[in-house]
Amino acid sequence: MIDLKLLQKDFDALSAKLSRKGVDAELLKELKQKNETLKEAKATYETLQAAQNAMSKEFGIYKQQGKDVAELKAKVDANKLKINDALEAQRIAQEALELLAMAIPNIPDDSVPEGADENDNVEIKKVLTPRSFSFTPKEHWELAEQNGWIDFERGVKLATSRFSVLHTEAAKIERALINFMLDFNAQRGFAEMSVHAIVNRAALEGTGQLPKFENDLYKLEGQELFLIPTAEVPLTNLYQDEILPPEALPILMTGYTSCFRKEAGAAGRDTRGMIRQHQFHKVELVAITKPEESEKVFEDMVACASDLLSALELPHRLVRLCAGDLGFGAAYTVDLEVWLPGQNTYREISSVSNTRDFQARRAKIRYKDGKNNTLVHTLNGSSLAVGRTLIAIMENFQNEDGSITIPEVLKPYIR
RNA sequence: GGAUAGAUGGGUGAGUUGGCUGAAACCACGUCCCUGCUAAGGACGCGUACGGGUAACCGUACCGAGGGUUCGAAUCCCUCUCUGUCCA
Structure with a gap:
């Protein structure tokens, strides 16, 4: 698999190199897009999950202290729904990225001569x-x-x-x-x-x-x-x-x-x-x-x-x-x-x-x-x-x- | 093929009445200190991946794999894989 960080950092150079191996620039654009989508989806999911983890921790403390958890549970349940959506979005983004990334060939070295066959x-x-x-x-x-x-x-x-x-x-x-x-x-x-x-x-x-x-x-x-x-x-x-x-x-x-x-x-x-x-x-x-x-x-x-x-x-x-x-x-x-x-x-x-x-x-x-x-x-x-x-x-x-x-x-x- | 036990970090190995355990303890390893000679003592550090940050660091995930229950799972349930032991 090619280095996706390289793709994010220096798209034009990478695209030029891979075009020598017959990889369409559009395909790479798509790959870059999918990578960004995944990153966003992950960030969304992780933020929500962090909140959920924090609330769950609180939940335990409430229980120990014998406090009423009804209100907290309502908040947590609402957040859970968002998490499920975010997780699904991340899963889809991940699959889409992998499908594409695994099919992209290696970057040819600069020493490789030009040619078709x-x-x-x-x-x-x-x-x-x-x-x-x-x-x-x-x-x-x-x-x-x-x-x-x-x-x-x-x-x-x-x-x-x-x-x-x-x-x-x-x-x-x-x-x-x-x-x-x-x-x-x-x-x-x-x-x-x-x-x-x-x-x-x-x-x-x-x-x-x-x-x-x-x-x-x-x-x-x-x-x-x-x-x-x-x-x-x-x-x-x-x-x-x-x-x-x-x-x-x-x-x-x-x-x-x-x-x-x-x-x-x-x-x-x-x-x-x-x-x-x-x-x-x-x-x-x-x-x-x-x-x-x-x-x-x-x-x-x-x-x-x-x-x-x-x-x-x-x-x-x-x-x-x-x-x-x-x-x-x-x-x-x-x-x-x-x-x-x-x-x-x-x-x-x-x-x-x-x-x-x-x-x-x-x-x-x-x-x-x-x-x-x-x-x-x-x-x-x-x-x-x-x-x-x-x-x-x-x-x-x-x-x-x-x-x-x-x-x-x-x-x-x-x- | 049948029965049964198990799968935790580099290794050994705790943790299974769910929360304070990303994970005790010991060993190994690393840096430093002390001491000074046939060997020892002390302090600290020490998993991986991804994301964020100049950095300190923060977040998420991972306790064979996948799925489920739950606000929350290494710990409960299901499926699978592998390993040990015993019986055919």
């Missing part, structure tokens, strides 16, 4: 040079079929489209990748965590998936529980509604989970192959930091993901997301795109974001900053999407006969 993203740098092939490199699904690595048909049979099953060698590589990634991240100081894949509404509100993106989530029948779309949700919300001691920060975590997404808005995109699945595996990085150190931790996380790709000998590039392509909760984001020779293009394999205090405000994660409680900064990044890493290995390490070489660093992990 992924075509306006800005490349920062390329890492490793794609190898040149003496033959035409195949796409991963051809290789998958030829090697018998991925069973798309049976995956669909078991569930529905966008599901697939890995066979023998590919399954082993997947497991090796997960282990390799977790070990790699641990060496960079990220503590390995094993979290569950089912969370409640509060957790998803904390990280910003709800209330706005309920359509993208798998919800459990008859329960207020959802399958996680990313480990960012359980990892970040671990500290929901807590006040952390300053010496606990930064908290650096890594965790492997399955991720579940309906991909509601992606009909027709990447239908072929294993790029976009309803259930996929991902190793995630999450950091909880003091505000002043989030910038540095962000750079560390980007470096971690990039170095991981380099260790796997996968050519990739770093891309700064433009305002229009930025996610809901991110103040700024760097995507890592891996080279896919079969597709002859770079494809997203990791996304690292600093949400600053956006999630912290929603999830109420603070730390003791001397005498004050200050909102922390939260960051998240994939390191990496496992399925896409497998694809990248297949395409980059393919040989002319269709066989696939295993990257050196993975060999110790495969038995």
Whole structure:
């Protein structure tokens, strides 16, 4: 959630920043209006309630002294009616404000480039040079079929489209990748965590998936529980509604989970192959930091993901997301795109974001900053999407006969 | 699944014939004082959120969650969640 005080104080500046993310100024005006309405409603209610509390106190004294309370009771009863109205008005104002405020995305950082969609993203740098092939490199699904690595048909049979099953060698590589990634991240100081894949509404509100993106989530029948779309949700919300001691920060975590997404808005995109699945595996990085150190931790996380790709000998590039392509909760984001020779293009394999205090405000994660409680900064990044890493290995390490070489660093992990 | 007990501040833990308890006491923690050496004594402070005020401070809300009764609820009633113990 954005800082409503900022909205009251410096509306024009905030509005200008959020318009880059496609937020209409009218919507913000409405938000500001609703915030003011709530403040007034609260003030009214609290004044009345203060009077009521004072009278109630008097009431007790009257009773003790055996005085007649009839007159006082009449006054108190009359006030009560006003309180009920005021309380109702406050409740309505509160709901209206929250409904709107929870749907406003984070403020993009000034460093975020202008732009509408992924075509306006800005490349920062390329890492490793794609190898040149003496033959035409195949796409991963051809290789998958030829090697018998991925069973798309049976995956669909078991569930529905966008599901697939890995066979023998590919399954082993997947497991090796997960282990390799977790070990790699641990060496960079990220503590390995094993979290569950089912969370409640509060957790998803904390990280910003709800209330706005309920359509993208798998919800459990008859329960207020959802399958996680990313480990960012359980990892970040671990500290929901807590006040952390300053010496606990930064908290650096890594965790492997399955991720579940309906991909509601992606009909027709990447239908072929294993790029976009309803259930996929991902190793995630999450950091909880003091505000002043989030910038540095962000750079560390980007470096971690990039170095991981380099260790796997996968050519990739770093891309700064433009305002229009930025996610809901991110103040700024760097995507890592891996080279896919079969597709002859770079494809997203990791996304690292600093949400600053956006999630912290929603999830109420603070730390003791001397005498004050200050909102922390939260960051998240994939390191990496496992399925896409497998694809990248297949395409980059393919040989002319269709066989696939295993990257050196993975060999110790495969038995 | 059945029976039963319980859920209070950083921790332990009072308070349940409704009002003087936002919450005793102890511990932990912080600042200061004293003392001076293998450890101790004293004073004060010490929950969170929101709103108002330059500030001291004031107001409102919160004793698992939600609702109800009442002029007034941590204390009474209802629903839910979770935990302990015992029985299947």
